[in-house]
Amino acid sequence: MQFVTPLLEGLKVNLEILVVSTLLAFLMAFLAGFGRLAKYRVVRGITLVYVEVFRGTSLLVQLFWMYFALPAMHVNVSAMAAAIIALGLNYGAYGSEVVRSCLLAVPKGQTEASIALNMTYPLRMRRIILPQAWRMMLPGFGNLQIELLKGTSLVYLITLADITYKGMILRSANISQQSLIFAWMLVIYFVVAYALVLLIRYFERRAAVGRG
Amino acid sequence: MDVKRKVEESAPPIVRYKGISKAYGDHQVLDHIDLDIRPGEKIALIGPSGSGKTTLARLLMTLEKPTSGTIEVNGEQLWHMERKGKLVEADEKHLHRVRGQIGMVFQHFNLFPHMNIIRNVMEALVHVQKLPKAEAEARSLEMLERVGLKDRTHHYPSQLSGGQKQRVAIARALVMQPRIMLFDEVTSALDPELVGEVLDVIKNVASEGEMAMMLITHEMDFARDIADRVLFTDGGRIVEQGPPEQILEHPRSERLKLFLARFRRHFGDSADVMTAVGLE
Numbered sequence: 001m002q003f004v005t006p007l008l009e010g011l012k013v014n015l016e017i018l019v020v021s022t023l024l025a026f027l028m029a030f031l032a033g034f035g036r037l038a039k040y041r042v043v044r045g046i047t048l049v050y051v052e053v054f055r056g057t058s059l060l061v062q063l064f065w066m067y068f069a070l071p072a073m074h075v076n077v078s079a080m081a082a083a084i085i086a087l088g089l090n091y092g093a094y095g096s097e098v099v100r101s102c103l104l105a106v107p108k109g110q111t112e113a114s115i116a117l118n119m120t121y122p123l124r125m126r127r128i129i130l131p132q133a134w135r136m137m138l139p140g141f142g143n144l145q146i147e148l149l150k151g152t153s154l155v156y157l158i159t160l161a162d163i164t165y166k167g168m169i170l171r172s173a174n175i176s177q178q179s180l181i182f183a184w185m186l187v188i189y190f191v192v193a194y195a196l197v198l199l200i201r202y203f204e205r206r207a208a209v210g211r212g
Numbered sequence: 213m214d215v216k217r218k219v220e221e222s223a224p225p226i227v228r229y230k231g232i233s234k235a236y237g238d239h240q241v242l243d244h245i246d247l248d249i250r251p252g253e254k255i256a257l258i259g260p261s262g263s264g265k266t267t268l269a270r271l272l273m274t275l276e277k278p279t280s281g282t283i284e285v286n287g288e289q290l291w292h293m294e295r296k297g298k299l300v301e302a303d304e305k306h307l308h309r310v311r312g313q314i315g316m317v318f319q320h321f322n323l324f325p326h327m328n329i330i331r332n333v334m335e336a337l338v339h340v341q342k343l344p345k346a347e348a349e350a351r352s353l354e355m356l357e358r359v360g361l362k363d364r365t366h367h368y369p370s371q372l373s374g375g376q377k378q379r380v381a382i383a384r385a386l387v388m389q390p391r392i393m394l395f396d397e398v399t400s401a402l403d404p405e406l407v408g409e410v411l412d413v414i415k416n417v418a419s420e421g422e423m424a425m426m427l428i429t430h431e432m433d434f435a436r437d438i439a440d441r442v443l444f445t446d447g448g449r450i451v452e453q454g455p456p457e458q459i460l461e462h463p464r465s466e467r468l469k470l471f472l473a474r475f476r477r478h479f480g481d482s483a484d485v486m487t488a489v490g491l492e
């Protein structure tokens with residue numbers, strides 16, 4: 001048990017990054033998801049570049065970029081900020097595909113009925129299209145949320161003292177017990193991931209109200 | 213039941229299509245359509261598949277933009293507006309203002325699946341017409357009662373039969389009190405035994421309303437009962453029009469004769485039986 005306390009201390013860093021980068025990822029997912037469907041070609045083009053760049057390069061390289069390359073260009077970010085921005089932008093890019101495809105998956109008849117009732121674009125988005133798309137987004141967001149959690153295990157590579165970092169320190173001091181240390185890391189990750197799964201299921205159940 | 217009312221012959225039209233054309237690429241779907249609909253007039257559109265009936269309705273509902281020509285609603289341009297003395301393309305604000313006088317019921321209902329029945333009907337009253345919630349609810353309940361669904365208000369669309377769904381959709385459109393209502397094959401997606409209940413509701417509405425109606429339908433008996441005028445479309449044009457008896461019993465053009473003969477061969481007996489059962 002003597003390993004658990006330091007590991008949990010490290011977990012705090014992961015959770016902090018998880019929460020803030022999730023918020024950023026949501027923001028980016030919706031901005032870019034709507035951006036991909038925008039009326040103006042420029043907007044569609046810019047969002048496409050963002051999405052493809054962040055999906056097409058590895059998260060690790062993006063982390064290194066934020067932490068090592070930006071300062072070289074006289075943009076100073078803390079390790080924490082770099083981790084949050086890299087994870088948020090990366091998973092925001094993936095999330096935007098979820099947003100875009102689910103918006104498109106709402107039947108066209110819903111838009112047409114809303115127009116026939118003289119609803120304006122913001123109104124029909126807010127009241128008709130988004131609530132239906134949201135329900136379809138949840139499974140996709142759920143998967144990405146778990147991926148994001150796992151992604152936080154990379155931040156020790158940019159010097160953050162997260163759970164993986166703590167595990168490595170403990171391991172070098174107690175090399176004979178490394179299996180136990182890694183086992184604890186597994187358990188802790190699993191518990192957090194499972195808590196997220198339950199949370200997502202709760203949202204899915206709530207969104208399914210009234211529909212058979 | 214005689215649902216027809218006297219239509220003011222001299223009143224200015226509630227809707228006027230003027231030289232309306234619509235093309236998708238090279239495909240000319242509507243070809244210089246001129247059509248006046250008078251306030252309270254009930255017109256039925258019949259014609260072969262692909263002749264442009266749905267497109268004609270969708271242009272008026274602003275779901276589709278005309279390639280050329282103009283549409284006036286109650287004397288006002290729909291797709292155009294005046295700016296500095298010139299007629300320019302209408303913006304969203306203008307469309308929003310004029311569109312409020314038009315309502316539409318679709319073949320596939322298009323109810324909002326995430327809202328219960330009363331919410332479906334109230335939604336636009338509250339958020340578009342900005343009525344106080346209590347008043348919107350009262351008016352919606354009244355409308356649901358009219359279509360015979362007062363006991364289903366807290367059900368969700370997925371819990372209703374097709375006929376019930378379509379009656380909700382009719383209530384939802386009616387409650388907005390449009391000056392003209394478009395019905396695009398509203399019984400085509402229904403099981404035959406459910407057609408009658410929907411046609412009954414429409415007949416009932418037609419009998420009391422000042423509201424003009426455009427009915428796109430394959431139910432010839434229904435068209436005959438309700439319509440003041442029947443229009444036959446073919447190849448993107450209105451080929452023949454007149455009172456139902458004239459169009460359905462004494463067609464003049466060869467194309468209409470052919471259409472009616474084919475139609476009777478295909479649907480003839482069964483269609484007549486269905487409507488008879490539904491309307492008794």
Ligand SMILES: Nc1ncnc2c1ncn2[C@@H]1O[C@H](COP(=O)(O)OP(=O)(O)OP(=O)(O)O)[C@@H](O)[C@H]1O
Pocket residue numbers: 236239241259260261262263264265266267268
């Ligand atoms: N969005 C579109 N893009 C391309 N072609 C279209 C589109 N919508 C309709 N059309 C074509 O326009 C023509 C007229 O279609 P429309 O739906 O108005 O006919 P309709 O008279 O309502 O036929 P039906 O009785 O089958 O409903 C058809 O040939 C159809 O294929």
Ligand SMILES: [Mg+2]
Pocket residue numbers: 265266267396397
């Ligand atoms: Mg059609």
